[in-house]
Amino acid sequence: MAFDTIAYISEIVKVMLRLFGILMVSSAALFSFTNSIGSSSVEEAVQKRIEMFKSSGTNIKKLHQLIRSGDFSASVEFVDFHIKWSEDMLLLFPEGSEASTSNGSDASSDIWRDTAGFENQIRQYNLSSIELKKAVKSKRINQINKKFERLIKSCKSCHNQFRN
Numbered sequence: 001m002a003f004d005t006i007a008y009i010s011e012i013v014k015v016m017l018r019l020f021g022i023l024m025v026s027s028a029a030l031f032s033f034t035n036s037i038g039s040s041s042v043e044e045a046v047q048k049r050i051e052m053f054k055s056s057g058t059n060i061k062k063l064h065q066l067i068r069s070g071d072f073s074a075s076v077e078f079v080d081f082h083i084k085w086s087e088d089m090l091l092l093f094p095e096g097s098e099a100s101t102s103n104g105s106d107a108s109s110d111i112w113r114d115t116a117g118f119e120n121q122i123r124q125y126n127l128s129s130i131e132l133k134k135a136v137k138s139k140r141i142n143q144i145n146k147k148f149e150r151l152i153k154s155c156k157s158c159h160n161q162f163r164n
Contacts, residue, residue, distance in 0.1 A: 046103045049092040079133040086126035099164045106163045121158035128154045
């Protein structure tokens with residue numbers, strides 16, 4: 001009886017070792033696969049980020065023209081871009097996507113050393129975008145100009161602190 005129990009336990013151990021081996025090989029394969037996706041994702045994030053900052057600059061210029069011309073209804077759509085961009089921005093700054101000679105990014109490594117400071121700058125950008133939208137909807141030009149300047153200052157402040 002004891003011999004049967006030992007044989008049974010021995011078989012269970014063999015099966016468990018095989019399963020453990022399969023698990024280890026699968027984990028290694030999965031890890032390699034995720035790293036290759038991660039590398040690609042970082043490159044894609046950098047390129048998308050560069051594209052978004054260019055769009056943001058173009059958008060700011062057009063928004064300024066619309067505000068100066070008094071076209072407040074069209075201005076709202078341009079402000080919405082900044083609200084959305086401020087909500088999604090952090091997603092395009094994955095670890096390892098700081099500036100390098102090969103990726104064309106201007107992102108300072110300070111972004112990852114001072115994550116809280118960077119997130120605070122993005123929050124300020126988001127708040128200033130939301131406030132500008134409210135001002136544009138009110139059609140009060142003094143408030144619009146004041147909130148537009150605040151939006152510009154939030155961009156410049158972040159760029160001064162976190163851009164190479």
